[in-house]
Amino acid sequence: MHPAISLENVTKKFKDFTAVNELSFDVNAGDIYGFLGPNGSGKSTTLRMIMSLIKPTSGAIRLFGDSLLENRNAIMKKIGCIIEKPDFYTYLSAKENMKLFARAHLLNYSPSQYDHLFEMVGLKGREDDKVKTFSHGMKQRLGLAQALLHDPQLIILDEPNTGLDPQGIIDLRHLILTLNKEQGKTILFSSHILSEVQEMCSKMVVINNGKVVVQGRVDELLSHENLRVKLEVVDPDAAISCIEESPWKQFLESRDEKLFIFNMGKKEIPSLTAYLTQHLIGIERIDYRNQLEEYFLKITQS
């Protein structure tokens, strides 16, 4: 079976600036795939290339096994998307906007189908209001309705949580999981927030500066087997002599004044803290992160 999305050495240059550099990854049918990267990492450019809004400078994009370059129109029937913020014709109502989109897809929606669609995205009762009266969150919900209107096999969502209130985020998460589990839809979900991807996606790819940093299964990439544990102690001199004489020395990565950094699994942490407490080493603070979380935090902050 062909992957739903397959990118092969895709590069996009805007004059001298390389936005995406030799990017390759596959999204298998039925996956909820996280596409993670800090702002400006090339996520939106990549998604726009998949949606044929931007032409790649080089490389190949295949969707459902077909070349995007050669079969663009047929492929687009199978994809629904929200690219960045959804924008509509603000002088038309929500329903009129959906009718335009339905017509473009040669769909003949019945009033009850529209009702169901608006109910699904939480806009029931607002369908006849002009879009110019909508908040950003409501437009985001309408964008989702537009992405789902033609019952696509693949849904591409570019930072869909932006502008949504906490309940909206929970609803969206629930909807994505339902669409994936009950209807078998493939979802490519971009975000710059690791926890969002962690909560929903089975696989992910992390990019930075247009290049792949890491890709794989979320549970493996964010496993608790290899954590960076930061420990802040009250008496660093006593702590170092205590650690130097113990088996915990092998886990110590670095030390900076009162801060000790260890590389270890989550299950070792209680034993380490118990050992230090037994030797009367006071612990002021303990914090741990996965290596990827640590890396992601670093690139996001920079």
Added chain:
Amino acid sequence: MREFIAILQNELIKTIRRPRSFIGFIVIAFICLMLQGAFYQDGKEIMSAVTGQFDNLFNIQGNILNGNLICFIVLQTLIVQMPLLVAFVTGDLISGETASGSIRFLLTTPAGRTKVLIAKWLSGLMYTLLLLLLLGIFALFVSRAIFGVGDLMALNSEGLTIIRADDINWRWGLAFLIAFLSLSVVASLGTMLSCIMDNSITPIVTVMATIIIFTIIGMFDMKTFDVIKPFLFTTHMISWRSLFEDPVPVKSIIISCSILLLHIVSFLGVAIYYFKRKDITT
């Protein structure tokens, strides 16, 4: 084909529903009614001042201030202003959607970019046609209802031509057709610039600037300008007036129409070429 018709239908709905589209209709109606009102009030006085110049040469009798003359005057006045109204809508066709972001919605549908562009261009032409139809209704039919029908006394560069009332309807029909062709050039130029630029104001201003510059070039009888004048579309935009000459200079009208058509094809060709390669980054 079904896809194209669906997109065209969408574009027509958007064009008609956009608030800015109504500005053109209101302006046309307002100008026509304003001129008709002014001529109803002061027309006779103006006409006697004009015809007084010819009193020594020949005797003018009958209803000179009639619907045909009012339409001729309105058309002469508005042919300069109408491109502005056309550019106001067509200069925004693509760039307006690019600026607002709705272009993403449009270009992620199964229809290809060429189809989308041609549908948009056709909707721009249909808007232009609607403007002209409205102008025709107000300038010709309403004027005839108010001022009556009579022979047209057309003053042009060749002098004064009298067109008999029973020989005028076909001239009006063709005149509006040529006016439509002329405005279609403006619509195509607006669409082309709209593809190239990403904001909605610049294409509109550029179309107007182009028309102003070309018109100024056309106004001066200088050797340098004489070389380029035949190639400027503005030179041929007023060729509808030739239909009110006697005999009608058919060859010159055909040449003008061909040049206008060539402009339309060129502008549309460049628009398609550019739009198909355009990266949507907004």
